[in-house]
Amino acid sequence: MLGVRLDKQLESRLTALAAKTQRSKSVLAKEALTRYIEEEEAKQRENQLAESRWEEYQTSGDTVDNQTMVTWMESWGTEQEKPCPVK
Structure with a gap:
């Protein structure tokens, strides 16, 4: 079990969202x-x-x-796309 203290603004936002979504504050927090x-x-x-x-x-x-990487990247999206270079 965990207790969390929320500031007033966050508590209000959570309460409003819970009401709008028809879900509990606990479910939303989880x-x-x-x-x-x-x-x-x-x-x-x-x-x-x-x-x-x-x-x-x-x-x-x-x-x-660098040139190997540039060549590979320039092939992206083309019919002749090259595989990722390896060291």
Whole structure:
């Protein structure tokens, strides 16, 4: 069980939305928290992936050269779209 104190303005907005949607304030709050937590967890996963990739680059120094990337990007949306380059 979790108790959350809301300021008056947020409480009013939540009450109004609950009335308009004919859903309880608890259901709306739970839904909002679920969405927020899912978004934050996704951000954390992306940050961890970026850190892992950065660490890998610092160790290996492997890159894809600029011209290869430009050629790939220029193929986007064409009949001859190229696969993503790999190092």
